[in-house]
Amino acid sequence: MRTASTKSPKARLEARIDADLDHMIEEAAQRLHLSKTAFITQMLREASVKVIARADLTLMDPAEFDRMVASLDVPDESPELEKLFSHPTQIAL
Incomplete structure (x- = not known):
């Protein structure tokens, strides 16, 4: 079990992206006063949590649910x- 003072092991992620996306990421990170790495990590974490949470949730139209x-x-x-x-049952009820 990790404690607050124990650092988790780091992994490396590389991606090939076009220049427009790179500029967009850079601008968004600057507007939030984050490094590109911190911005990308934060966005990926938030997106991953949403996807995983939705895997455990069934979305259905209310009328379909009622049926x-x-x-x-x-x-x-x-x-x-x-x-x-x-x-006849053999178990006394």
Whole structure:
């Protein structure tokens, strides 16, 4: 477990980008008073957190959600289950 005084290992990231994007990144970093490295790291971290969080979240139209929930109250036809439940149970309820 890392403590506050323990530094995490560093990794290196390289990317080939066009000059226009490079200038845009430089300008944005300057406006936030950050180095390009700090700006890029911050933006990548924020984007990564959003993507990972969305992977655990299902977005659905409210009407579609209501139809899905309503469908849970309507049993599917299942002859196999009907046959199984027609047999007497051996467990005392």
